[in-house]
Amino acid sequence: MMLRLPKSAQRDAAIRKMIRQIPKGKVATYAQVAAAAGYPLCHRQVAQILRAAPPGSLPWQRVLGAGGQIKLKYEAALEQRTRLEMEGVRFRGKRVDMSAHQYRFRTWE
DNA sequence: ATCCTGACCCAAG
DNA sequence: GCTTGGGCCAGGA
Numbered sequence: 552m553m554l555r556l557p558k559s560a561q562r563d564a565a566i567r568k569m570i571r572q573i574p575k576g577k578v579a580t581y582a583q584v585a586a587a588a589g590y591p592l593c594h595r596q597v598a599q600i601l602r603a604a605p606p607g608s609l610p611w612q613r614v615l616g617a618g619g620q621i622k623l624k625y626e627a628a629l630e631q632r633t634r635l636e637m638e639g640v641r642f643r644g645k646r647v648d649m650s651a652h653q654y655r656f657r658t659w660e
Numbered sequence: 661a662t663c664c665t666g667a668c669c670c671a672a673g
Numbered sequence: 674g675c676t677t678g679g680g681c682c683a684g685g686a
Binding site: 559 | 680681682683684
Binding site for chain 1: 666667668669670
């Protein structure tokens with residue numbers, strides 16, 4: 552039988568799915584994740600999902616603000632940077648080198 | 661329903 | 674580079 556989930560649940564599931572697709576050493580922005588999931592205006596929801604996600608369920612460190620900027624504050628920002636550098640991601644000053652680490656989601660299929 | 665806040669984004673100045 | 678204002682969506686008080 553057809554289970555009709557709330558539209559918000561479908562959207563959140565799609566977003567989580569895209570986040571999990573980002574491989575180690577690559578990154579994507581909040582807006583790119585939202586767009587790839589089919590919800591180009593829901594970048595804020597991406598952040599909300601990451602915040603509420605159980606530890607270890609998502610590679611949260613691979614999602615950045617526009618231009619490769621870390622949006623967390625204080626110690627959390629340092630942890631994200633450290634985790635990314637561990638995965639081989641290199642920074643240009645305060646921003647991630649997007650030209651080298653930008654992950655491109657597949658659009659067709 | 662209103663107001664506020666947030667791991668946002670972008671165009672201007 | 675920086676700050677501002679407006680736009681966006683959702684959740685909580």
